[in-house]
Amino acid sequence: MTMTPSELTSCLKAEALRVGFCLAGACVAAAPPGYDRFGQWLADGYAGDMHYLGDRREAYSHPRHVLESVQSLLVLAADYRTVAPTETSPTEGRISRYAWSLDYHDTLRSRLHDLADLHRELTPGVSVRGVVDTAPLLEREFAVLAGLGWIGKNTLLLTRERGSWLFLAALLTSAELEPDRPTATGHCGTCRACLDACPTGALVAPYVLDARRCISYLTIEKRGPIEPDLRTATGQWLFGCDICQDVCPWNVRLDRRTPDDWRPEREFEPLEGATSVELTELFSWDDDAFRKRFRKTPLWRAKRRGLLRNAAMVLGNQCAVEAVSALIGGLADDEPLVRVASAWALGRIGTDRAVRALGDRLACEADSEVADEIRHALG
Numbered sequence: 001m002t003m004t005p006s007e008l009t010s011c012l013k014a015e016a017l018r019v020g021f022c023l024a025g026a027c028v029a030a031a032p033p034g035y036d037r038f039g040q041w042l043a044d045g046y047a048g049d050m051h052y053l054g055d056r057r058e059a060y061s062h063p064r065h066v067l068e069s070v071q072s073l074l075v076l077a078a079d080y081r082t083v084a085p086t087e088t089s090p091t092e093g094r095i096s097r098y099a100w101s102l103d104y105h106d107t108l109r110s111r112l113h114d115l116a117d118l119h120r121e122l123t124p125g126v127s128v129r130g131v132v133d134t135a136p137l138l139e140r141e142f143a144v145l146a147g148l149g150w151i152g153k154n155t156l157l158l159t160r161e162r163g164s165w166l167f168l169a170a171l172l173t174s175a176e177l178e179p180d181r182p183t184a185t186g187h188c189g190t191c192r193a194c195l196d197a198c199p200t201g202a203l204v205a206p207y208v209l210d211a212r213r214c215i216s217y218l219t220i221e222k223r224g225p226i227e228p229d230l231r232t233a234t235g236q237w238l239f240g241c242d243i244c245q246d247v248c249p250w251n252v253r254l255d256r257r258t259p260d261d262w263r264p265e266r267e268f269e270p271l272e273g274a275t276s277v278e279l280t281e282l283f284s285w286d287d288d289a290f291r292k293r294f295r296k297t298p299l300w301r302a303k304r305r306g307l308l309r310n311a312a313m314v315l316g317n318q319c320a321v322e323a324v325s326a327l328i329g330g331l332a333d334d335e336p337l338v339r340v341a342s343a344w345a346l347g348r349i350g351t352d353r354a355v356r357a358l359g360d361r362l363a364c365e366a367d368s369e370v371a372d373e374i375r376h377a378l379g
Helices: 005-019 035-043 051-055 057-061 104-122 139-145 193-197 215-221 228-234 249-256 280-284 287-294 298-317 321-331 336-349 352-362 368-378
Strands: 023-028 072-079 092-095 128-131 166-173 203-205 237-239 276-278
Touching: 005 023, 005 072, 005 104, 023 139, 035 057, 051 057, 072 104, 072 139, 092 298, 104 128, 104 166, 139 166, 193 203, 215 228, 215 237, 215 298, 228 298, 237 298, 276 280, 280 298, 280 321, 287 298, 298 321, 298 336, 321 336, 321 352, 336 352, 336 368, 352 368
Parallel strands: 092 237
Antiparallel strands: 023 072, 072 166, 092 276, 128 166
16 A cells, blocks of 8 residues: 555654654755755855865755655754763863764664664655765754754754754655655744854854864864864863853753653663763773774774874863873874874963973974974974
8 A cells, every 4th residue: 555645754753763863844955044044154264174064065955966866854863961971180171972882873873773763664665765964964954844853043953842962864865755844943032152162263254263263173184283272172172062061051051951851772871981082091092992992983084193183282281280291292193183182281281291301202202383383382
């Protein structure tokens, strides 16, 4: 028996909730309404070194570039809010909540596979593709079209029920689904909490993010040294940043919920020791040790060199005298990026031992960029 679009949509939504998604909404495959804004954002240079976005700009213009025969999208969300962040010592680095568990891509892809399997059973011959956030698809725009929520001033999807602690995914299908009513208005009002709290000024205007200044971009996507004028503003963040979400009233209200109102997903609960990382020990680890510790987590995206750069930034920001020995080790690291960051941190700490180590390294440093950083630190 052939299913109607309404029946098929209901079955897929029920399965989506069963496999672990918390929200599901359908929309017609169409050009995303924010595509022109996306193009202007790229033209303004706000993507920084994320050249893959500009390289695929045309592909974002319609979901047919992801699935040629697409007629509909089922847009999905999974809630990753679990426990509150813990207090950290001066030698620990903070990690964004989304990276406390194993890589969410693997978790969501497994759920999408289950959902796609049911879809094929219900509608033989259908073309289906599940995507998490690696395909050229403006997920937040389609989430608005599917009625899940609105895009907040911090540029993230916001919902009344779940705030913004959400992973987004989508199931693209050649079948016709019954579309949900799009979200017509946002509910940020006159609030400026996220803009005012951002320590780097990355939110240059409501709904506009300059990724080049965003702590998440600086600690994850950026491959070179962090610009000197942004280093102290990164604070204690080793990987990612949650500030604009932590201060959002729609998220703050979630903290008042009781266990009877809300329960975290087990698959996104923090791994042991994952909410923060002791930084001094990292400087003695080789690539194999980093791979063993971080390979199946989001932190592996920054690789050893990026994480050590970030660790040095945190220790310098904290003026952690107890980390001088570790940073001296970083000053002799094979990676110039790590040496630059360690030199900056030692200059910030400024003890006699730190200054002596900088002078000794300058006498033998062959990399001009590192040497310049050491001179600046000594100055």
